[in-house]
Amino acid sequence: MEQQLVQQLPSTGVGSKLPHLAECVYLDYNATTPIYPEVSEAMKPYIYELFGNPSSVHAYGQQTRAAVDKARQQVAGLINCSPDEVAFTSCGTESDNWALWGAVMARRGSSSSSSSSSQQGLPHVVTSQIEHPAVTACLRSMAEQGLCTFTAVPVDSQGLISVTDVVSALTPNTVLVSIMHSNNEVGSLQPVAAIAAAVRQAAPGCLVHSDAAQSMGKVAVDVQQLGVDLLTLVGHKFGAPKGVAALYIRQGVQLANLLSGGSQERGRRGGTENVLLLAGLGAAAELAQLEADATAAHMRSMRDRLAAGLLAALPRHLVRINGPQDSALQLPNTLSISVKGLSAPSLLQMLAQKLAASAGAACHSSHGPAVSPVLQAMRLHPDYAVGTLRLSTGRHTTADEVDRAVTLIVGAARKQGLEFGSSGSSSDTANGTAAH
Ligand SMILES: Cc1ncc(COP(=O)(O)O)c(C=O)c1O
CATH class of the missing domain: 3.40.640.10 (Type I PLP-dependent aspartate aminotransferase-like (Major domain))
Incomplete structure (x- = not known):
């Protein structure tokens, strides 16, 4: 029975691309995930045919x-x-x-x-x-x-x-x-x-x-x-x-x-x-x-690719990564990255049709304070807090999406006038493990 769930749709498993996520790169899995294809299949009988009240004896x-x-x-x-x-x-x-x-x-x-x-x-x-x-x-x-x-x-x-x-x-x-x-x-x-x-x-x-x-x-x-x-x-x-x-x-x-x-x-x-x-x-x-290890490994590799790409391309001295330095104390999919001088809300507004991510938690981003209570509690300096992006990878994130996201974020940062100087893309700063 368990195997059926995974084998039913072999091309839809961990790391596979979902066709409806093609246009806009989805890196907001902490806000919500897409419904996984196997989950959607499991629900189908209950949309129409199987409708009884579970409390009825018939x-x-x-x-x-x-x-x-x-x-x-x-x-x-x-x-x-x-x-x-x-x-x-x-x-x-x-x-x-x-x-x-x-x-x-x-x-x-x-x-x-x-x-x-x-x-x-x-x-x-x-x-x-x-x-x-x-x-x-x-x-x-x-x-x-x-x-x-x-x-x-x-x-x-x-x-x-x-x-x-x-x-x-x-x-x-x-x-x-x-x-x-x-x-x-x-x-x-x-x-x-x-x-x-x-x-x-x-x-x-x-x-x-x-x-x-x-x-x-x-x-x-x-x-x-x-x-x-x-x-x-x-x-x-x-x-x-x-x-x-x-x-x-x-x-x-x-x-x-x-x-x-x-x-x-x-x-x-x-x-x-x-x-x-x-x-x-x-x-x-x-x-x-069933997929615990595979999903975690996939999310982690996508998150680390994202971090490495951004750290390599953005001016290293203006960037910090928030959260535990010890990766064992961190979710495998979450990258909270702050860029001094950037406005994360404007960047996300600019990229709204191309990249889905959050500046702070999605649940209070529309009517909450500019600086999230979480970042305030961590005493992140406001200059960094305003430039904080929360990027979260998931079961269906692909390497192509991650690379597109890096290009989009770096391009938007340049448009905002971020000072890249000469250190912007130097390879000795391209270390995804450097800061966490
Ligand atoms: C840590 C945490 N707790 C609770 C919730 C609330 O879940 P829901 O939106 O389903 O009520 C969320 C949703 O963002 C969450 O991230």
Whole structure:
């Protein structure tokens, strides 16, 4: 069965070119991935023929119930948990909100101090300064409503969170620690396993959540190895459609329901299952597991080719690469590169029909601050921050696309009047490993 998924469409695997990505080079896989061809195939029966409500006992319901069960098993296989511990949601934001709100409300419900209006009695959450808005905005909103307090720990200049900082932020009221598995802008992989172990020791009973939206399909995510209680994964970051995600809820963890309704998701989240999207999520999870090494190696080689090409062509003294220097602490697909004197938003505007990439995170690029909170937290100088491009490669990135992207970016930088001088293309600066 598993082999069928990959062999069905032999010309569509890792590294293959997708015809609909021909015109505009797509280097924005951290914003969203294209739906992988095998995933699209797996969804087809549920667009038209197989339509029953999975809660119905008749034949039509049984067909879609089987699809939902299969998807749950596929997702559980990817993160190494029991299918009963996987709850499906509508997006990463919902999974994150559910983990935070659910943990806080469960504690308020079970604690006699829940009626206390004093700040001291409120449940407390520890998070970081570089979380996605799905975490930070939710916590801010809960704090404004007087439901909890929270502490956001800083990061170092490489975008890494320290275990000691997290432990130091714990208070007797801390009910949850929420630290992302990897960062969407600079690709830093956080020491989640070490954080979970330290929290367990310092604050028994405190839950640990990790937003692994950006990690799925790029690096191994094993909830047993991580030791987390809650984990967010998001379909459209690894080849499934948008609008489907999951929350891992370790067996025995008390979480208040965000959506109350029918008995779906074992009574944890009402609402008729989105069978079509779940078939896609399951297929993407199975593919990610089957192809883990090949996909990571491909993304890495494309990312490194991109970095080497840009470092060779741009004035080296004006360029810096953001994120961990140790490649073991970085996502294999993400290149955050800053060019002093460049306006990344203008460059992307200029190239909008030819190159798809981001200046900061896509989710807040249209109405957010010019300098992203992540780069601010890393204390990147504003001259570099404004010239920061986030380029992210993926399963279907080709060498030709990477080379075209380098030419386009360098050409646009020249048009912006960037001073290339004589060092611009000298070969001794063409070292993709020089800066990270
Ligand atoms: C780290 C991270 N968490 C959460 C989300 C939110 O996912 P969604 O847009 O599906 O709600 C994203 C999406 O960009 C993300 O990158």
